[in-house]
Amino acid sequence: MTKNRYSETDPLHHTLKVKGMLKPIIEHLREDITKIAEPKAQALFETSAEVLTGLVKAFDHYEQKSEKAWQ
Numbered sequence: 001m002t003k004n005r006y007s008e009t010d011p012l013h014h015t016l017k018v019k020g021m022l023k024p025i026i027e028h029l030r031e032d033i034t035k036i037a038e039p040k041a042q043a044l045f046e047t048s049a050e051v052l053t054g055l056v057k058a059f060d061h062y063e064q065k066s067e068k069a070w071q
Contacts, residue, residue, distance in 0.1 A: 011062075022056050026056070029045045029052070030045070033046055
């Protein structure tokens with residue numbers, strides 16, 4: 001993980017760090033879908049990846065202040 005340019009008291013320091021931790025998990029979940037044969041487990045992994053992707057998007061919106069709630 002790369003060091004970001006924000007101080008630890010800046011929320012952006014933490015949003016960037018958390019997003020950096022979530023993205024590899026999303027990739028891992030999607031890769032594992034091809035390794036397992038059970039449809040319910042595949043659905044669980046895909047759903048988990050989608051939920052985490054939505055969370056990354058929420059962090060993006062916070063950082064960009066692109067949603068009214070974050071302005």
